[in-house]
Amino acid sequence: MPSRHGIDLTGICQIMSRKQIRSIMECTARINLWSGAVSSGKTIASLLALLFAVVRAPNNGLIFIVGRSLQTVERNIIEVLMQPAGPFGPFARYISHTRGATTASIFGRTVHLIGASDVRAEGRIRGATAALIYVDELTLIPEAFFTMCLSRLRVPGAKLLATTNPDGPSHWVRKNFMLRVDSLDMRQWHFVLDDNPSLTEDYKAAVKTEYTGLFYDRFILGRWCLAEGAVYSSWTPSYHVVTELPPIDAYLGLGIDYGTVNPFAAEVLGLGRDGILYLTNELYYDSKARRRELSDHEYSEQLRDFLAGIEQPHTRQRGVSPQWTIVDPSAASFRIQLYKDGINAVLANNEVMRGIRTVSSLLATGRLRVHASCTGWINEIPGYSWDPTAAEAGFDAPIKAADHALDAGRYAAVTTEAMWRYRITDPVPLPSTVGS
Ligand SMILES: Nc1ncnc2c1ncn2[C@@H]1O[C@H](COP(=O)(O)OP(=O)(O)OP(=O)(O)O)[C@@H](O)[C@H]1O
Numbered sequence: 001m002p003s004r005h006g007i008d009l010t011g012i013c014q015i016m017s018r019k020q021i022r023s024i025m026e027c028t029a030r031i032n033l034w035s036g037a038v039s040s041g042k043t044i045a046s047l048l049a050l051l052f053a054v055v056r057a058p059n060n061g062l063i064f065i066v067g068r069s070l071q072t073v074e075r076n077i078i079e080v081l082m083q084p085a086g087p088f089g090p091f092a093r094y095i096s097h098t099r100g101a102t103t104a105s106i107f108g109r110t111v112h113l114i115g116a117s118d119v120r121a122e123g124r125i126r127g128a129t130a131a132l133i134y135v136d137e138l139t140l141i142p143e144a145f146f147t148m149c150l151s152r153l154r155v156p157g158a159k160l161l162a163t164t165n166p167d168g169p170s171h172w173v174r175k176n177f178m179l180r181v182d183s184l185d186m187r188q189w190h191f192v193l194d195d196n197p198s199l200t201e202d203y204k205a206a207v208k209t210e211y212t213g214l215f216y217d218r219f220i221l222g223r224w225c226l227a228e229g230a231v232y233s234s235w236t237p238s239y240h241v242v243t244e245l246p247p248i249d250a251y252l253g254l255g256i257d258y259g260t261v262n263p264f265a266a267e268v269l270g271l272g273r274d275g276i277l278y279l280t281n282e283l284y285y286d287s288k289a290r291r292r293e294l295s296d297h298e299y300s301e302q303l304r305d306f307l308a309g310i311e312q313p314h315t316r317q318r319g320v321s322p323q324w325t326i327v328d329p330s331a332a333s334f335r336i337q338l339y340k341d342g343i344n345a346v347l348a349n350n351e352v353m354r355g356i357r358t359v360s361s362l363l364a365t366g367r368l369r370v371h372a373s374c375t376g377w378i379n380e381i382p383g384y385s386w387d388p389t390a391a392e393a394g395f396d397a398p399i400k401a402a403d404h405a406l407d408a409g410r411y412a413a414v415t416t417e418a419m420w421r422y423r424i425t426d427p428v429p430l431p432s433t434v435g436s
């Protein structure tokens, strides 16, 4: 399909699946939504649709690409479009962007990049007239922001393209748009793994083992289902709890959930020689049970004694120094105390859903196990469940109960991900009795 700029986008259509092509051809409504499973080809299809739309966009309106933050827009959209070896390789030279800049150029048109979480960026779209808006990860954008985006589509032929993974059934995207598709000027496509022609059967099988429970239903089946029941549904003590550790090749992290009135928990994460991650040791202090609150200084001392006393399995060595000490972001004072005591701690990545998804996937694929001495974690995990009130209100959250050791372990696992991601074993399907 040669455009009026002489750019031929037809070739790329030849490598698309039927669903991808259909969605690209049919996205003529005011709101066009690609939703469904992970890696199912939504972004690639919608980006090709975006390229077509940029070429045809009316000149009397601006073009916006919206994401959670400028960084996610750059990573998920602009970098994908600019990759010379990617599906859009032939067009990479028509796209330019300098990292950190708030605009890009696509086929000579200026495209404004907006992070929805950035208040100043929001101002740039608030007063504008838009011809075309692309929204990445729609469920992660506030509804008010999305409503404002729609109100900007003021020129004839203006349209919005968006992609998303499923969320809960009460999420505003589903309730206020997807379920009302017949009464809106809207089209939507549901994508599953088979709609991505580039995935091998082996890859699809591997991805499927990485998700269980809620995450399987949402990210593999693409269902908008309720977060209910146990958060870590594959947890099976007889499988996940070990009494013997293998040699630990690297002590990657020490995750700390700080509490003075609430319990204080610290979990050591190690990478075993067998390519499995282990929570090897735990420090758990419950001030209520012990009837004494500790000061930051005392906690720091306890922590250092705890690390110094750890016996490394299969060696004669005592004492470990995890590569990263990771404290929860609200524990600024404790971090200063640690610094005074010679421990340079970093703040944990506390994106709860992302963290839960990572830990859940590690447990479900047999790549995270827990030593029997980590009793805080082992005691907390069975009661860790999704909050039905939050689910009804349209968002996912675990019930805020005893989750201190769990948070500490989550911080350690998520914050060190870059260090273990390519070093752990391939996913192991759990025995069929596990998690049932
Ligand atoms: N038609 C295609 N030809 C070649 N590669 C493709 C095609 N469709 C998708 N891919 C590749 O498959 C991978 C996943 O596709 P994509 O990013 O579009 O999935 P997605 O549904 O947006 O996933 P997520 O929900 O995780 O964002 C990417 O590496 C992408 O380049």
Ligand SMILES: [Mg+2]
Pocket: 042, 043, 163
């Ligand atoms: Mg995507």
